[in-house]
Amino acid sequence: MRALVFGGSGQIGAALLPRLRDSGWEVVAVSREARGDAPGLRWLRGDLARCEGLPAAVDAIFSCGPLDHFARWYQDPPVQAPRVVAFGSTSVSVKQDSADRDERDLAARLAGAEQALFATAAAHGAQATVLRPTLVYGAGRDQTIARMARFAARRGWLPIPSGATGLRQPVHVDDLAAAAMAVLDVPATQGRAYALPGGETLPFRTMVARTLAALPGKPRLVELPSPVFAMLAAGARLAGRGTGLGRSAIARLREDLVFDAGPARADFDYAPRAFQPRREG
Ligand SMILES: NC(=O)c1ccc[n+]([C@@H]2O[C@H](COP(=O)([O-])OP(=O)(O)OC[C@H]3O[C@@H](n4cnc5c(N)ncnc54)[C@H](OP(=O)(O)O)[C@@H]3O)[C@@H](O)[C@H]2O)c1
Known part of the structure; x- marks a missing residue:
């Protein structure tokens, strides 16, 4: 199986790459920086506007970077794939009515990107799933x-x-990476977006x-x-x-930001861990 991964150097992407490789996937990952290849992993230098050397077809595309950029790239996909898994954010609903215009713009961009992604996937006979994490931690480089x-x-x-x-539901990067792989073969997840909160509120x-x-x-x-x-x-x-x-x-910080893991649990056995910060956060 072959995968194309955007955002593979990010917090979630860096947790996803070893999981894919350990499961026998051949991974092509795109980064704006030059990075070293490893067995089962080939890095391409580029971004979502321009990248040379992309494979013509893969079994799945994973987006672990900015969803709006990815949705734009995917509007005319140069790579064929029957399956697309993309990370969005619960900000799509949390920030839609924010008093802050930038936050409202972000929510609108995310909502538009999700719609565009599903529409393009349908037009190309592909199946897309959007995963919306809550507050991400575990890689030691999150902003909270x-x-x-x-x-x-x-x-x-x-x-x-x-x-x-x-109330908050911090979610560990490894649980998100596991979710990205768990949805792949589950027909119920196709054409759907899921909130992915952590295992503790x-x-x-x-x-x-x-x-x-x-x-x-x-x-x-x-x-x-x-x-x-x-x-x-x-x-x-x-x-x-x-x-x-x-x-x-x-x-x-006074408001509860709580999301229901029920649909993810029902459809692909999503079972995130309780909040266990380590030294590096
Ligand atoms: N962090 C959170 O708390 C949180 C919460 C909810 C949802 N999410 C969503 O989950 C996804 C992954 O989050 P993350 O925290 O793992 O991301 P991250 O650590 O910020 O990394 C994302 C990766 O995407 C690539 N990237 C960033 N900006 C880009 C651009 N303008 N063009 C092309 N590539 C770009 C970068 O790779 P290169 O530098 O190698 O090119 C970067 O390493 C994102 O969609 C994010 O919105 C995150």
Whole structure:
């Protein structure tokens, strides 16, 4: 079996590549950087606008990078494949009514990309599945848990706003990679999008506390009054360090972002692990 993988160097993609290879797949992966081949893995240098040397046909295409770019590439696919599995995001619903215009734009782009993907797949007689992870962790380079862990490890403490008790479902990259392979041979998953939450639902504050408890020296969690935290975040943004800490994002820390794993469990036995942060987040 042959696979073409976009975003194979990313958090989820890096977990997917060894799974594919261990299962005997021949993988061609595309990256904007030059990367070294390995048995069962050939890297092509390029991106979703331009890439030379793509195979004419594969058994499956996996997209582990930006869904809107992939959907655009796939509109006129230079590679034939009967099966397409693409990662989107639960942001498609979480951010659709955000007060922040950029967040609303992102949700609209994701929704448009999903629709385009399904339409193109249908037009080419292919079957597509979209997987929408919640908050991803486990590769040590996500923008939430790993980032907080790095900050806390450096400073010995981490501030969060008081009342940050909205529920979260952090999902491990390996569970997502397993899901991407599990859907392949399940007809029920064709033409469908699935939320992929983690195996535990916990308040944001508890998620952070558990992350810090896994770090050497157990950095302190410091709860600041919301306006004070918002001021610090605004200062960090001005200094170019506070990306993702906008007002809408801070307000959302009080909101529950909970998704139903039921459809994924029913269709492809999705069984993600409970939240187990390691040292690196
Ligand atoms: N991280 C999360 O919390 C989260 C949550 C929900 C959904 N998702 C979705 O899940 C998918 C994978 O997420 P991830 O966190 O594993 O991604 P990631 O670590 O950011 O990596 C994505 C990979 O895609 C490639 N890429 C990025 N921008 C690109 C561009 N403009 N053109 C072409 N290639 C590009 C990069 O590969 P090269 O540099 O090698 O080219 C990168 O390594 C994405 O669709 C993401 O939106 C992520």
